[in-house]
Amino acid sequence: MLYQTNQSKAKDLMNNMELHDDLVVEIISYLPLKKLIQCKTLNKKFNHLLSDPNFVETHALPPVLTLLYSESISPKIYNKISPYPISTCSNNIETRQSYVEVPKVVASCNGLLLLLYWSILDTLCVFNPITGMKQCLGSDYPNSDQYTVVMVQVIGKQKGYELNMFSSEDTAGVLWQGYQLTTDSASFEYFFSKPAYLHHTLYWLMADGCVLAFDTKKKSARILNNSLHVIKHLPNGDNRIRIGYYTWFGVAKGKLHLVCTLKKYIVVVAYDDKIQNWEVVYTVANFRTGLNMNGRPLCLDNKRLLFLVYRRSEDGALYEYDFKTETYRILVLVPTKFLERQAFVPFVPTLAKVRNNDSLHAIYPTEISQLITFALDMLKQLFSLDN
Amino acid sequence: MASSTTGEKKILTLKGGDNEEFILEESLVLQSELLKNMVKEERVSSIPLPSIKSKTLVKIIEYLKKHAELTPSNKEEFKNFEKEFVNVVLEELLDITVAVNYLKINGLLEFCCQAVADRIKDKSVEAVRKIFRIESDFTPEEESEFRKETPEAFEGDLDDTTN
Numbered sequence: 001m002l003y004q005t006n007q008s009k010a011k012d013l014m015n016n017m018e019l020h021d022d023l024v025v026e027i028i029s030y031l032p033l034k035k036l037i038q039c040k041t042l043n044k045k046f047n048h049l050l051s052d053p054n055f056v057e058t059h060a061l062p063p064v065l066t067l068l069y070s071e072s073i074s075p076k077i078y079n080k081i082s083p084y085p086i087s088t089c090s091n092n093i094e095t096r097q098s099y100v101e102v103p104k105v106v107a108s109c110n111g112l113l114l115l116l117y118w119s120i121l122d123t124l125c126v127f128n129p130i131t132g133m134k135q136c137l138g139s140d141y142p143n144s145d146q147y148t149v150v151m152v153q154v155i156g157k158q159k160g161y162e163l164n165m166f167s168s169e170d171t172a173g174v175l176w177q178g179y180q181l182t183t184d185s186a187s188f189e190y191f192f193s194k195p196a197y198l199h200h201t202l203y204w205l206m207a208d209g210c211v212l213a214f215d216t217k218k219k220s221a222r223i224l225n226n227s228l229h230v231i232k233h234l235p236n237g238d239n240r241i242r243i244g245y246y247t248w249f250g251v252a253k254g255k256l257h258l259v260c261t262l263k264k265y266i267v268v269v270a271y272d273d274k275i276q277n278w279e280v281v282y283t284v285a286n287f288r289t290g291l292n293m294n295g296r297p298l299c300l301d302n303k304r305l306l307f308l309v310y311r312r313s314e315d316g317a318l319y320e321y322d323f324k325t326e327t328y329r330i331l332v333l334v335p336t337k338f339l340e341r342q343a344f345v346p347f348v349p350t351l352a353k354v355r356n357n358d359s360l361h362a363i364y365p366t367e368i369s370q371l372i373t374f375a376l377d378m379l380k381q382l383f384s385l386d387n
Numbered sequence: 388m389a390s391s392t393t394g395e396k397k398i399l400t401l402k403g404g405d406n407e408e409f410i411l412e413e414s415l416v417l418q419s420e421l422l423k424n425m426v427k428e429e430r431v432s433s434i435p436l437p438s439i440k441s442k443t444l445v446k447i448i449e450y451l452k453k454h455a456e457l458t459p460s461n462k463e464e465f466k467n468f469e470k471e472f473v474n475v476v477l478e479e480l481l482d483i484t485v486a487v488n489y490l491k492i493n494g495l496l497e498f499c500c501q502a503v504a505d506r507i508k509d510k511s512v513e514a515v516r517k518i519f520r521i522e523s524d525f526t527p528e529e530e531s532e533f534r535k536e537t538p539e540a541f542e543g544d545l546d547d548t549t550n
Contacts, residue, residue, distance in 0.1 A: 019481060023488050026500055027503045031508055041525070042519075042521050043516075044524050
């Protein structure tokens with residue numbers, strides 16, 4: 001009898017005895033990144049599976065590229081730090097510089113960059129540096145269903161926010177649609193944080209510790225309950241998170257997270273949708289590398305927390321904290337000159353489509369279209385996965 | 388089907404695809420999550436694994452034995468064994484990987500996946516499709532667009548033999 005149950009069980013599991021898609025995806029996740037991205041062209045199903053942001057999450061792919069944008073007057077510089085694979089030689093930092101105007105990387109989401117050209121009438125450009133596909137917004141409207149750009153501005157501290165959304169799904173011919181959120185305590189977006197994107201919703205961390213949310217499907221804005229300033233149960237009796245240079249705001253493990261370096265601890269808090277409040281999920285003893293050193297968190301996922309440490313009279317260093325082994329280690333030494341006035345954009349490549357407007361010269365005068373393509377080519381070279 | 392016991396050690400029989408029987412200590416198979424659950428839930432002494440080729444099963448049992456003997460002092464030796472273990476034709480390696488995935492032997496699965504990945508990393512998309520028996524369902528237009536966007540994906544080693 002026992003034998004029979006086993007047999008039927010074995011039969012049920014027979015399906016697992018094939019090289020099914022889940023196992024192939026598992027194998028693919030072990031490929032070098034460049035090949036992994038190419039596997040999106042295997043067929044439609046794999047294209048979908050590997051493009052899903054959850055794939056990056058489940059397989060804990062290491063954050064590959066971190067882009068810094070230097071705002072020094074001239075030359076304009078883009079730097080790229082690739083922390084993995086770890087190597088002792090110095091080629092994990094690459095630089096491109098230009099004496100010509102290049103756009104600022106204002107946001108990055110699922111492998112697409114949003115670039116802003118100040119000098120060309122604040123033109124925004126959605127760019128995939130891996131495929132080189134680009135779309136300059138404001139020039140024509142697209143019909144693919146890939147991305148949404150939302151701009152937020154404060155209309156007045158007592159009045160609230162105005163949000164303008166551009167959707168590539170919009171075929172009605174309206175370029176930007178405006179929405180308003182009335183609140184009597186509007187605050188400016190916290191300068192150093194980038195917006196986070198989760199379940200069709202964009203989140204901005206505001207300087208007062210509140211989080212503004214905009215649901216791109218329902219097209220409605222709200223402020224999350226409970227400010228980050230009132231988190232309870234912080235270690236060491238601290239009862240206040242200080243939003244500042246040493247905090248990181250973003251998405252990890254399917255939730256909104258905030259990482260904050262306090263004096264003795266690094267605290268990770270997550271927003272719990274059910275109880276609509278922030279909760280401390282992790283407390284790590286701060287590492288001690290000497291005096292006056294503080295880590296600026298850059299990136300968080302299931303496996304690791306990356307942060308950049310500024311060290312007096314020494315090169316800076318990109319540190320990794322491994323949650324499994326509970327240890328710190330240095331991944332890359334970052335020379336001080338790279339650390340001045342920059343903005344970081346963690347980046348995991350994608351082959352996601354951008355509706356290409358190839359014929360820029362049809363829309364812009366030649367000099368301007370040349371200016372746009374010049375910077376894009378530079379970024380594409382920088383992001384080339386060949387190195 | 389009587390469960391046999393030698394001293395403290397329980398003995399278990401695994402039956403491979405071609406009815407070949409493998410007798411081994413129960414403690415060894417506990418490395419497999421699937422077999423562990425079967426043994427614990429139903430106290431069986433014989434487990435049929437008709438879908439796993441005997442050849443594959445021999446390899447896996449060999450691994451289980453070596454892994455059970457792993458101590459800090461023979462780490463190097465074990466690493467060499469692992470290297471040799473995956474040094475088989477790709478088709479056999481895929482068979483082993485599928486079986487290990489089915490048996491849920493965690494450490495070994497990661498190792499096998501990495502080994503397969505190392506084997507295919509220089510191959511063209513076309514070759515990878517054939518190896519994994521994946522049919523492309525892209526239209527010729529989409530296909531040619533991919534070729535334009537990422538020409539290097541279609542270069543690579545075209546060899547799709549699994550030998």
